[in-house]
Amino acid sequence: MKYVDEFREKKLISNLADQIKRSASGEYTFMEVCGGHTAAIHRFGIPSLLPHGIKLISGPGCPVCVTSTEYIDRLIALSFTRGVAVATFGDLMRVPGTESSLSEARAGGADVRVVLSAYEALEIARSHHDLNVVFPAIGFETTAPGTAVTVLKAAGEGTENFFVLNAHKVMPPAMEEIIRAGTHIDGFICPGHVSVITGSSAFEFIPRNYGLACVITGFEPTDLLSAILMLIKQINNHAPCVEIQYKRAVTPAGNIVAQKFMNEVFEPCDSDWRGLGVIPSSGLTLRERLKNFDAGTAFIIEVPRNEPDPFCICGEILRGVSIPDECALFAKACTPVHPVGACMVSDEGACNTFFKYHTHD
Amino acid sequence: MTEKISLSHGGGGRQTHDLIQGVFTKRFGMDDPMTDSAILTVPSSKIAFTTDSYVIDPIFFPGGNIGKLAICGTVNDLAVSGADPKYIAAAFIIEEGFDTGDLEKIAFSMADQAEAAGVKIVTGDTKVVEKGQCDGLFITTTGIGILRDEYADIGSGIRVKPGDRLIINGSSGNHAVTILASRRNLTFDTPLISDCAALNHLIRKILDNSGEVHFMRDLTRGGLASVLNELAAMTGCGITVEENSVPVDEPVRGLCEILGFDPLAMANEGKVLVVADHAEADKILNIMRSFPEGKDASIIGTVTGERPGRVVLNSSTGGTRFLDMPSGIQLPRIC
Numbered sequence: 001m002k003y004v005d006e007f008r009e010k011k012l013i014s015n016l017a018d019q020i021k022r023s024a025s026g027e028y029t030f031m032e033v034c035g036g037h038t039a040a041i042h043r044f045g046i047p048s049l050l051p052h053g054i055k056l057i058s059g060p061g062c063p064v065c066v067t068s069t070e071y072i073d074r075l076i077a078l079s080f081t082r083g084v085a086v087a088t089f090g091d092l093m094r095v096p097g098t099e100s101s102l103s104e105a106r107a108g109g110a111d112v113r114v115v116l117s118a119y120e121a122l123e124i125a126r127s128h129h130d131l132n133v134v135f136p137a138i139g140f141e142t143t144a145p146g147t148a149v150t151v152l153k154a155a156g157e158g159t160e161n162f163f164v165l166n167a168h169k170v171m172p173p174a175m176e177e178i179i180r181a182g183t184h185i186d187g188f189i190c191p192g193h194v195s196v197i198t199g200s201s202a203f204e205f206i207p208r209n210y211g212l213a214c215v216i217t218g219f220e221p222t223d224l225l226s227a228i229l230m231l232i233k234q235i236n237n238h239a240p241c242v243e244i245q246y247k248r249a250v251t252p253a254g255n256i257v258a259q260k261f262m263n264e265v266f267e268p269c270d271s272d273w274r275g276l277g278v279i280p281s282s283g284l285t286l287r288e289r290l291k292n293f294d295a296g297t298a299f300i301i302e303v304p305r306n307e308p309d310p311f312c313i314c315g316e317i318l319r320g321v322s323i324p325d326e327c328a329l330f331a332k333a334c335t336p337v338h339p340v341g342a343c344m345v346s347d348e349g350a351c352n353t354f355f356k357y358h359t360h361d
Numbered sequence: 362m363t364e365k366i367s368l369s370h371g372g373g374g375r376q377t378h379d380l381i382q383g384v385f386t387k388r389f390g391m392d393d394p395m396t397d398s399a400i401l402t403v404p405s406s407k408i409a410f411t412t413d414s415y416v417i418d419p420i421f422f423p424g425g426n427i428g429k430l431a432i433c434g435t436v437n438d439l440a441v442s443g444a445d446p447k448y449i450a451a452a453f454i455i456e457e458g459f460d461t462g463d464l465e466k467i468a469f470s471m472a473d474q475a476e477a478a479g480v481k482i483v484t485g486d487t488k489v490v491e492k493g494q495c496d497g498l499f500i501t502t503t504g505i506g507i508l509r510d511e512y513a514d515i516g517s518g519i520r521v522k523p524g525d526r527l528i529i530n531g532s533s534g535n536h537a538v539t540i541l542a543s544r545r546n547l548t549f550d551t552p553l554i555s556d557c558a559a560l561n562h563l564i565r566k567i568l569d570n571s572g573e574v575h576f577m578r579d580l581t582r583g584g585l586a587s588v589l590n591e592l593a594a595m596t597g598c599g600i601t602v603e604e605n606s607v608p609v610d611e612p613v614r615g616l617c618e619i620l621g622f623d624p625l626a627m628a629n630e631g632k633v634l635v636v637a638d639h640a641e642a643d644k645i646l647n648i649m650r651s652f653p654e655g656k657d658a659s660i661i662g663t664v665t666g667e668r669p670g671r672v673v674l675n676s677s678t679g680g681t682r683f684l685d686m687p688s689g690i691q692l693p694r695i696c
Contacts, residue, residue: 001611001614001615001618004614004618008677008678010677010678010679013678013679014679017679039621042682043623043676043682044676044678044680044682045674045676045678045679045680045681045682046680047680048680048681048682049679049680116545116620221678221680347621355685356683356685357682357683357685358682358683
């Protein structure tokens with residue numbers, strides 16, 4: 001397949017793996033921030049190609065995993081509200097709330113539909129005037145522009161039965177929080193799709209303020225191995241900076257048009273990250289003039305505050321402090337079929353990926 | 362006959378009779394007068410007996426429809442059990458308002474497919490439910506096949522041993538991806554077509570020509586990944602699969618890349634995994650390739666004595682990883 005096969009060529013891959021082996025001296029810990037990277041790394045068996053001294057740890061970049069339980073509870077409550085349909089990305093369906101998931105809510109009679117985009121949710125609203133359609137707006141800079149354009153479209157055409165329950169987040173403040181929390185990291189494999197929108201400039205503060213190496217990369221095995229090699233060289237040369245390996249998609253300035261749409265629709269707010277807590281200016285909230293699209297204010301949603309499972313260590317895993325099989329629940333009480341924590345639910349979650357490709361030997 | 366199915370078609374009176382006569386019995390070559398049971402003659406040996414319900418959405422899809430699927434699915438379940446499919450019972454649950462012309466098309470393709478597979482639809486049932494009580498049309502087919510005694514344990518995996526080869530009759534994931542694309546109106550330059558097909562002739566020829574088939578299973582829901590994991594678990598052997606050897610069509614790969622699905626975990630409706638002695642693998646491969654539904658057949662891996670109960674994938678990139686049992690659903694109602 002064009003644009004895929006050339007990045008999966010076996011010879012190129014073994015060549016890169018050899019270069020990494022030759023360049024690496026000692027121990028290196030790299031965090032891949034993005035859940036898509038976590039999934040690709042394990043799907044392609046990248047760890048089996050690396051020398052033992054190189055440790056890859058997963059970060060907080062799976063949108064499903066960092067979404068709070070309370071948010072899921074609110075969505076479930078909304079889905080049972082008369083005249084409301086929740087039109088969601090499929091990944092959210094099985095995420096456990098306090099007592100159930102959207103999938104279970106649907107089985108219990110709630111109107112929950114799977115869509116591939118915010119725009120598809122708007123289309124449902126347009127063709128069902130008697131229905132209030134709520135789109136769970138989750139994800140980082142990658143999905144936020146799609147929500148922004150859809151909200152502007154709905155505003156432009158005067159659609160009154162389309163809403164978003166907004167939990168969009170931005171990535172750089174979370175990375176800074178992880179560094180400040182003291183997680184040992186030598187360098188970041190910076191997110192690819194987020195960077196398409198933000199540009200590489202969004203990560204410049206990391207080498208400048210914290211002296212850590214950064215490489216923005218794509219999702220193919222040659223991308224990932226090239227990025228690891230570039231990180232090793234930055235560290236060996238004591239020259240941390242932000243490098244773009246994913247040049248076919250990422251520029252220093254990013255996607256200016258998408259940034260403009262995001263700015264027009266959202267403003268920064270503090271946001272609650274599962275595992276990391278509230279991080280200042282790490283979320284996006286709808287601007288005042290578009291608040292009529294906010295499901296959080298349009299509907300009265302009351303959910304009780306509940307404590308998460310005390311044994312679940314999703315928080316530590318999302319901070320890179322622990323790895324999945326250090327959790328007492330992992331592969332026992334918590335499996336992809338019966339997930340306890342969010343990291344086990346999403347295909348991009350660290351625990352789910354670890355379970356699928358490495359464990360229960 | 363009216364153009365839409367109404368509740369009176371399920372009332373048991375004249376309209377029910379007309380519907381059954383007009384749409385089903387003649388087309389299926391059933392005996393008249395209708396009786397409460399079909400009376401069958403079977404040789405005095407073991408029979409294989411199976412049933413399956415079909416609730417697919419959309420009802421018509423590229424490469425088939427719910428009727429063709431209902432025949433092929435049951436024929437394949439019998440064939441992979443080592444049986445020659447003979448008789449099928451078909452039960453229909455029809456939603457009020459369903460288009461009669463569509464029902465005729467479905468009945469026609471069932472008749473067509475049954476004839477091609479050499480099975481007879483001998484009995485059936487029709488119920489009509491109120492609008493909203495089912496989604497268009499649900500079909501349940503139940504099949505009987507005459508078992509070849511020597512293959513009575515073919516589905517148990519007890520014959521499988523290290524060194525055996527794994528052979529499939531073509532590309533993985535076409536059915537599930539076609540259904541997904543039809544539901545979402547996703548189009549590609551290369552058209553996606555479901556692999557829905559009856560495999561009994563292909564399987565029969567393999568069994569007629571090789572005494573060393575150790576296991577067979579059709580690769581429906583859960584796909585190849587699911588069947589390989591079941592096989593590893595039931596035999597206690599390890600399984601090694603070469604990712605490069607598993608055929609996956611370009612549009613299927615493309616859509617799976619975009620949506621984050623694994624083509625190896627996607628459902629098929631015309632694919633069989635055959636596990637056979639390594640000495641017979643090439644012969645079986647060539648037999649498969651002599652059929653249109655096996656033209657892309659491939660030897661995809663080996664049964665091993667290592668890592669008992671696990672499926673190891675040698676990825677096309679040179680890395681290795683486990684191929685795990687898929688969990689949850691990748692798509693609702695694909696078969």
